Amino acid sequence: MRRHLLTVLPLLACAFAPPRAAGQAGALPLTRPERTEFRETSRYADVVAFLDAVDRASPRIHVTTFGYSWEGRALPLAVAGAVADASPRAVRASGKTVVYLQGDIHAGEVEGKEALQEILREVAQGRHPGWMESLVLLVAPVFNADGNERVALGNRPGQHGPIAGMGTRANAQGLNINRDYSKLETPEARSQARLMNDYDPHVLLDLHTTNGTYHAYQLTYAPPLNPNTDASIVALLRDEWLPAVTASVKRKHGWDFYWYGNVPTAESPWAASPGAERGWYTYDWRPRFSNHYWGLRNRFGILSETYSYLTFRERIEVQKRFVEEVLDWAAANAARIRAATAAADRRDLRGTELAVTSRLRRTGPSTILMGEVTEERNPYSGEPMERRKDVVRPERMPEFIWYDAAATERVPAAWLVP
Numbered sequence: 001m002r003r004h005l006l007t008v009l010p011l012l013a014c015a016f017a018p019p020r021a022a023g024q025a026g027a028l029p030l031t032r033p034e035r036t037e038f039r040e041t042s043r044y045a046d047v048v049a050f051l052d053a054v055d056r057a058s059p060r061i062h063v064t065t066f067g068y069s070w071e072g073r074a075l076p077l078a079v080a081g082a083v084a085d086a087s088p089r090a091v092r093a094s095g096k097t098v099v100y101l102q103g104d105i106h107a108g109e110v111e112g113k114e115a116l117q118e119i120l121r122e123v124a125q126g127r128h129p130g131w132m133e134s135l136v137l138l139v140a141p142v143f144n145a146d147g148n149e150r151v152a153l154g155n156r157p158g159q160h161g162p163i164a165g166m167g168t169r170a171n172a173q174g175l176n177i178n179r180d181y182s183k184l185e186t187p188e189a190r191s192q193a194r195l196m197n198d199y200d201p202h203v204l205l206d207l208h209t210t211n212g213t214y215h216a217y218q219l220t221y222a223p224p225l226n227p228n229t230d231a232s233i234v235a236l237l238r239d240e241w242l243p244a245v246t247a248s249v250k251r252k253h254g255w256d257f258y259w260y261g262n263v264p265t266a267e268s269p270w271a272a273s274p275g276a277e278r279g280w281y282t283y284d285w286r287p288r289f290s291n292h293y294w295g296l297r298n299r300f301g302i303l304s305e306t307y308s309y310l311t312f313r314e315r316i317e318v319q320k321r322f323v324e325e326v327l328d329w330a331a332a333n334a335a336r337i338r339a340a341t342a343a344a345d346r347r348d349l350r351g352t353e354l355a356v357t358s359r360l361r362r363t364g365p366s367t368i369l370m371g372e373v374t375e376e377r378n379p380y381s382g383e384p385m386e387r388r389k390d391v392v393r394p395e396r397m398p399e400f401i402w403y404d405a406a407a408t409e410r411v412p413a414a415w416l417v418p
Contacts, residue, residue: 028124029053031117033162038313040164041110042117044073044149047142050117051078058124060132062086066140066198067191070172073145075191080123081136088198091136097334100138100201101323102192105178105208105290107147107167108156111306112207115320116141131327134334138201143188146172153381159211160385161312163378178206181293182286196297202341203300203330206290207319211308212262216371216392218310218318220260221245222303224295225285227355227403230344233300236336242302245325253321256369256392259401260305263368279398280368285358298344300337302326309373309388350413355405364399 029050032042042050055063055078064086065074079086083094091098101119103112116139122128123137131137142148147168155166170176171186180189196204210220223229223237246257261280287293294301304322306315330337370393373386 028057028121031114033114033312033316036164038311038316039162041151041162041166041312042113042142043151044142044145047113047117048076051076051120051141054078054120054124058126061120061124066195068187069145070187071146075140075143075145075188077195078120078139078141079136080120080132080139082132083136088200091138091199094136096134096136097203097330097337098136098138098199098201099327099330100195100199100204101140101207102143102205102290103141103207104145104148104167105143105188105206106169106176107142107144107150108159108169109207109209110148110162110166111209111312111315111319112304113141113148114316115207115323118316118320119323128324128327130331134331135327137327138195138199140192140195143192144168144171144177145188153378154383156209156211156308157383158386159209159308160310160376160387163312163380163385178290179288181290182288196294196299201299202337203302203326204291204294205302205304205323205326207323208303208305209308209315210260210262210305214309214371214373215261215263215307216256216369216388217258218255218307218314219257219322220305220307221257221322222260222282222291222305222401224292224301225282225403226287226292226296227285227358227405229292229295230298230340230347232340233295233298233344236340237300237302241300241326241329241333244329245322248325248328249321255318255321257322258369259399260303261368261399261401263370263397277398279362279364279400280366281360282401285403298341300341307388309386311387349411352411353405353408354411355403355407356409357406358403359406360400361402361404362398362400363402365396366399367394368397368399369393370395 032046051063055061062079066077067075083090103116150168151165153165175186177186177188180186184190249255264276287296291301291303306319372389372391376385
């Protein structure tokens with residue numbers, strides 16, 4: 001019995017051992033989904049422990065905090081790059097292109113949180129050396145820290161996992177942080193605005209999950225949509241960067257990525273009003289949303305939406321590959337990115353006409369890939385979940401994915417505020 005046990009134990013150790021860092025004797029941690037066969041999502045304590053582990057494992061990763069949640073949880077930030085420490089001074093002094101990666105602003109949309117941890121582990125293992133040559137990464141995996149802890153099996157009904165539950169869309173105040181970038185009523189949004197002032201990242205990604213139309217895309221994305229965004233920033237994202245990511249993912253993985261949208265129905269109007277023309281519609285243009293706000297600050301803001309009806313494991317993989325492709329392009333074009341933001345900052349807007357309100361622009365028709373889902377049951381709650389079927393139904397329809405000014409006002413030389 002003892003002889004058999006001694007034989008089995010090393011095999012078990014190999015089967016469950018975490019991945020090892022390249023050139024290091026110590027092991028790096030698994031994420032909570034990896035430890036639970038993707039039944040569970042990471043809690044706040046899991047993320048903090050994971051970041052501490054990769055910090056200890058790699059001189060390229062430095063962990064700090066950038067603010068607090070409503071309930072007083074420190075918001076963790078991992079700074080990855082060839083910098084001396086995690087301070088804003090060190091990051092700015094590097095002269096490199098700074099990229100902010102944000103997960104979990106809606107704490108039921110959790111795969112971004114998990115994908116960012118996996119990416120940090122790969123950086124600690126010495127992978128992606130090209131990023132470290134030209135980029136500094138600011139990684140905030142668990143932005144809505146309070147909502148993340150409110151795990152329940154009934155959150156995000158219909159989404160395919162994690163089957164052991166996920167957090168809430170709102171923060172502990174009951175407010176949606178991704179509607180608060182203008183008013184700054186939440187401590188989380190104020191913390192993020194302060195981070196922008198301190199670190200001044202050139203590129204910012206906000207990682208989400210969409211649960212709208214039954215389409216066939218593994219992921220959809222959006223650049224800043226406010227028509228007042230600097231035209232050169234929008235053009236680089238629209239004409240080069242995001243199309244390059246889409247083509248690379250299709251070539252490597254066979255996945256289809258596209259501009260974010262939904263097809264309105266009588267039951268689910270989404271972004272369009274009830275009775276609207278059938279088409280592919282994007283979302284609100286106002287800067288209370290993250291990437292629109294970032295665009296108005298003359299920065300590259302990117303929204304990512306994995307498809308809610310992929311399995312949890314699949315969504316993590318899709319989100320991770322999207323972020324990697326975005327960072328690969330950023331590393332190869334780092335100087336262009338910095339030049340575009342600097343030029344936008346220098347541009348004098350006095351006397352120009354800017355939008356006060358906006359309206360959707362009708363274009364197309366274009367070919368939209370529609371899809372189907374099948375219903376499954378959560379084995380713990382018994383509630384229905386929907387799972388993407390491998391069905392692609394191309395449909396020609398108009399697109400409403402860009403905005404034009406509906407009313408404008410001339411920018412004055414100054415404002416008088418009584």
